[in-house]
Amino acid sequence: MSDMITIAVSKGRIYDEAIPLLAKLDIIPKDDPKKSRKLILETNQTNIQILVIRATDVPTYVERGAAELGIAGKDVLLEYQGNGFYEPFDLGIAKCQMMLAGLKKANKTYTRPCIATKYANITQNYFADLGQQVEIIKLYGSMELAPILGLADQIVDLVDTGETLKANGLVPLELIANISSRLIVNKAAMKMKNSIIKSFMQRLSKVIEN
Ligand code: AMP
Numbered sequence: 786m787s788d789m790i791t792i793a794v795s796k797g798r799i800y801d802e803a804i805p806l807l808a809k810l811d812i813i814p815k816d817d818p819k820k821s822r823k824l825i826l827e828t829n830q831t832n833i834q835i836l837v838i839r840a841t842d843v844p845t846y847v848e849r850g851a852a853e854l855g856i857a858g859k860d861v862l863l864e865y866q867g868n869g870f871y872e873p874f875d876l877g878i879a880k881c882q883m884m885l886a887g888l889k890k891a892n893k894t895y896t897r898p899c900i901a902t903k904y905a906n907i908t909q910n911y912f913a914d915l916g917q918q919v920e921i922i923k924l925y926g927s928m929e930l931a932p933i934l935g936l937a938d939q940i941v942d943l944v945d946t947g948e949t950l951k952a953n954g955l956v957p958l959e960l961i962a963n964i965s966s967r968l969i970v971n972k973a974a975m976k977m978k979n980s981i982i983k984s985f986m987q988r989l990s991k992v993i994e995n
Contacts, residue, residue, distance in 0.1 A: 795840035901931030
């Protein structure tokens with residue numbers, strides 16, 4: 786069996802914050818994905834390569850063994866419905882919060898609120914735990930628009946600085962989850978490539994602790 790380890794990393798902020806962590810393990814990509822069109826990045830380590838892909842695709846690649854390891858936000862992992870990977874580490878990067886938010890001027894309670902979100906499963910589970918019925922409208926971006934235009938009463942979205950909510954007249958209402966990026970590991974690879982993955986995890990955990 787090949788000793789190659791493929792790490793699937795969410796593009797954007799998570800990639801930008803994961804690369805310095807990997808550099809501390811002396812894993813350095815040969816190309817910059819912002820300048821190169823390559824989808825598979827070779828690294829200075831001949832047996833390690835990095836995929837830079839959409840956040841929502843990372844669990845799929847790892848669950849199905851196309852990548853042994855992945856780095857993805859907890860938001861994506863909570864939303865993903867699968868169990869084909871281990872989640873051994875909180876990397877403590879790309880921190881933000883999953884929030885319920887609504888119009889500042891709304892100030893009312895809803896018997897069956899209509900919630901716009903990209904995170905339908907997280908939203909469903911959150912309201913089910915509260916024993917409250919909701920209607921969910923699935924959107925793929927710019928959720929903040931929905932309450933402004935009357936498409937929904939409230940939204941569930943990631944909030945970092947809170948500037949986007951504020952700029953659109955919205956306020957955070959409830960914290961649903963604290964979010965950060967996690968290492969995920971394909972279950973079969975953990976057995977088949979145990980020594981190399983274990984050594985990677987041990988070195989990574991030391992870097993995170995410091
Ligand atoms: P902010 O204005 O700093 O609160 O950022 C909020 C906007 O950035 C929203 O549109 C979010 O969907 C997005 N966002 C915030 N944090 C993250 C993250 N860690 N990953 C992806 N998108 C994020």
